[in-house]
Structure formats: C-alpha cells, structure tokens
Amino acid sequence: MTNKYILVTGGTGYIGSHTVLEIVKSNFEVIVIDDLSNSSEGNLKSIEKLTKKNIKFYKFSLLEKDKIVRIFKNYQIESVIHFAGFKSVPESIKNPLSYYKNNITGTLNLIEAMNSFNCNKIIFSSSASVYSETNKPPYKEVDSLDYKNPYSHSKLIIEKMLQSLSTYNKSWNILILRYFNPAGSDESGLLGDESINPTNLFPAIANSILGINSKLTVFGNDYETIDGSAVRDYIHVTDLAKGHLKAVENIDKFNYEVFNFGSGKGFTVLQVINEFQKITSKKIKVDIVERREGDQAISYADIEKARKVFNWKNNKNLGDMCKDTMNWYQKLL
Numbered sequence: 001m002t003n004k005y006i007l008v009t010g011g012t013g014y015i016g017s018h019t020v021l022e023i024v025k026s027n028f029e030v031i032v033i034d035d036l037s038n039s040s041e042g043n044l045k046s047i048e049k050l051t052k053k054n055i056k057f058y059k060f061s062l063l064e065k066d067k068i069v070r071i072f073k074n075y076q077i078e079s080v081i082h083f084a085g086f087k088s089v090p091e092s093i094k095n096p097l098s099y100y101k102n103n104i105t106g107t108l109n110l111i112e113a114m115n116s117f118n119c120n121k122i123i124f125s126s127s128a129s130v131y132s133e134t135n136k137p138p139y140k141e142v143d144s145l146d147y148k149n150p151y152s153h154s155k156l157i158i159e160k161m162l163q164s165l166s167t168y169n170k171s172w173n174i175l176i177l178r179y180f181n182p183a184g185s186d187e188s189g190l191l192g193d194e195s196i197n198p199t200n201l202f203p204a205i206a207n208s209i210l211g212i213n214s215k216l217t218v219f220g221n222d223y224e225t226i227d228g229s230a231v232r233d234y235i236h237v238t239d240l241a242k243g244h245l246k247a248v249e250n251i252d253k254f255n256y257e258v259f260n261f262g263s264g265k266g267f268t269v270l271q272v273i274n275e276f277q278k279i280t281s282k283k284i285k286v287d288i289v290e291r292r293e294g295d296q297a298i299s300y301a302d303i304e305k306a307r308k309v310f311n312w313k314n315n316k317n318l319g320d321m322c323k324d325t326m327n328w329y330q331k332l333l
C-alpha cells in the first residue's frame with residue numbers, strides 16, 4: 001500500500017474519461033469505478049493506448065456500499081473525483097426517485113466510506129443547472145440557486161450536503177465544480193461521449209451531418225437573443241478535464257469552495273450550427289420548432305474565479321469543439 005491513488009467515480013463516462021486521461025498523463029495513479037450504465041470500457045482502453053499505462057477499473061454502482069469500502073481497504077486513496085450519477089433531464093422528470101436514489105444515496109455511500117478511512121478530499125461534478133433563472137448572466141458562484149427538475153435538484157441537494165459537512169467538519173476539503181455545456185472530444189478522436197441517446201446539441205448536430213438523423217430540430221427562435229435562438233456557454237471537454245487537474249493539485253487549500261467551468265462566452269444555437277457548417281462544408285437541414293420545455297434563454301458563466309485561483313484558462317475554441325465532435329462521431333459509425 002505505498003502508492004497513493006485518486007479514485008474517479010464515473011470515470012468511463014464523457015467528462016470522467018477525459019479527466020482520467022489528463023490526470024494519468026500527469027502521472028497520478030488512478031482507480032476508476034463505474035457501473036457502465038451509460039458508457040463502456042472503450043474509453044478506458046483508449047486511455048491505456050494513448051498513455052501506455054494500465055488503469056485499475058472496478059465495475060459496480062455506488063449503491064453497492066460494501067464494494068466501495070473494499071476499494072478503500074485495498075488502496076490508499078488520497079482524493080476522490082466524483083462524476084458518477086444519472087444525468088438525463090427528461091429521464092429524471094419521468095422517474096425522479098431513481099435520480100434521488102442513485103445520485104444522492106450513491107454520494108452518501110461514497111462519503112461515508114471516505115470518512116471511515118480518513119479520506120476527506122472530494123471534487124464533485126455539479127452543473128450550471130443549479131443556478132436560479134432569476135440571476136442575470138454571466139452566472140457567478142455566489143448567485144442564487146434553485147432547481148428545475150429532479151436531475152438539477154439532486155445536484156443541488158448534494159452541493160448543500162457537502163457544504164454542510166464542510167461546515168461541521170473542518171478536516172474536509174471539498175470542491176464543487178459547476179459545469180456549463182461541455183462539448184467536443186479528445187483531439188485523438190479515440191474517446192468521447194458514449195451516452196445512450198444523447199439529446200444535447202453537439203451530438204444532435206453531428207448525427208444530422210452524418211445522416212443518422214435527417215434533420216436537426218432547433219428548439220425556439222423567439223428568444224430575446226441576437227438571432228432568436230438560445231444562448232449557451234460551451235466548454236471543450238479537454239479544457240474542462242484540465243480544470244479538474246488544477247482542482248486536484250490545489251484541493252488542500254480549501255475547506256469548501258465552488259468553481260464555475262465554462263468558456264465565459266455565449267453562443268446561440270444558430271451560431272453553433274453555422275460553425276459546424278463552416279468546419280464540415282456541409283449544409284445542415286434545420287427544422288425550427290417550439291421552445292423545449294424547461295429551457296432557459298441565456299446561460300453563460302463568469303469564469304474569473306477559476307482563472308485567478310487555479311491559473312486555468314480555455315485553450316480551445318468553438319471551432320475545435322465542432323471539429324473534435326465530428327472526429328469522434330465519425331469513428332462511431
């Protein structure tokens with residue numbers, strides 16, 4: 001038990017796998033837990049190929065607490081990056097209890113196991129969807145919070161639980177990372193989003209360019225934005241993964257702290273479609289329909305805190321996100 005490990009829950013998923021790649025590249029030792037409910041081992045195989053290192057992987061759900069405990073018994077875990085969780089908004093509306101059980105109970109099992117083994121450093125994947133729509137963008141970490149659906153509610157409950165834990169037990173080091181809209185893939189094209197039926201904008205555009213869907217549906221063109229379509233803050237998943245590396249390196253300095261991760265810039269849906277058309281030289285057939293229920297008009301981040309405190313910045317732009325998305329989805333064909 002000489003090596004010290006970073007435990008990554010949900011490490012085969014979209015953001016998790018890109019983060020595992022960056023932390024393995026930086027010579028940290030990693031253990032991945034994932035139940036493969038919305039991913040496969042493919043991304044880990046790609047990371048092994050890219051880094052020429054073996055990754056310790058355990059397939060189970062965080063609802064299986066005895067298995068979490070076994071990991072802590074067998075390895076000296078220095079810190080935990082906790083991605084594992086259900087993430088589909090429509091699914092969470094259909095089946096709220098499964099979201100509370102999987103996301104909240106799973107997290108509780110994890111932090112109880114950590115507590116028993118005196119491991120008290122955790123980085124938690126939260127979401128921009130915890131910001132209340134009453135705030136004026138760009139959203140700052142101190143802005144007011146609210147939930148819109150059981151998915152974002154589960155994230156908010158976990159944030160609050162961790163915040164409370166940090167208040168009453170100062171030995172914890174807890175970082176909450178609020179992601180805006182991650183997009184793109186590792187530049188190798190070897191790892192990416194394997195989610196079943198992704199409903200996000202980037203996969204939808206890629207699938208329409210590749211002919212998997214005949215048309216792209218645009219939800220709403222009557223928002224108060226420059227072209228009427230909704231504005232989001234897209235961040236390249238590799239930039240986001242590198243943000244996690246900064247968080248791991250700096251976690252000792254904090255008891256509880258929240259950081260936004262976005263690009264700090266907003267793009268409309270139609271601007272993103274145009275960028276894809278430019279990159280691929282293909283025309284995308286667009287079908288404009290009603291606004292999607294629960295969608296916000298404008299969301300983008302204030303990223304000054306992560307910039308200053310972590311000395312972190314985005315290295316990739318919207319064009320890179322479009323190009324790398326195509327690269328990944330082309331390989332899946």
Ligand code: UD1
Binds near residue numbers: 152199
């Ligand atoms: C969604 C989730 C959010 C989650 C985030 C990151 C919802 C309501 N919100 O955010 O909780 O944290 O993903 O994974 O699902 N769009 C189209 N056509 C499409 C797909 C999307 O026009 O086929 C539009 C949407 O209306 C939206 C924008 O593109 O304006 C971005 O959509 P999406 O990628 O689904 O992300 P969010 O809805 O911002």
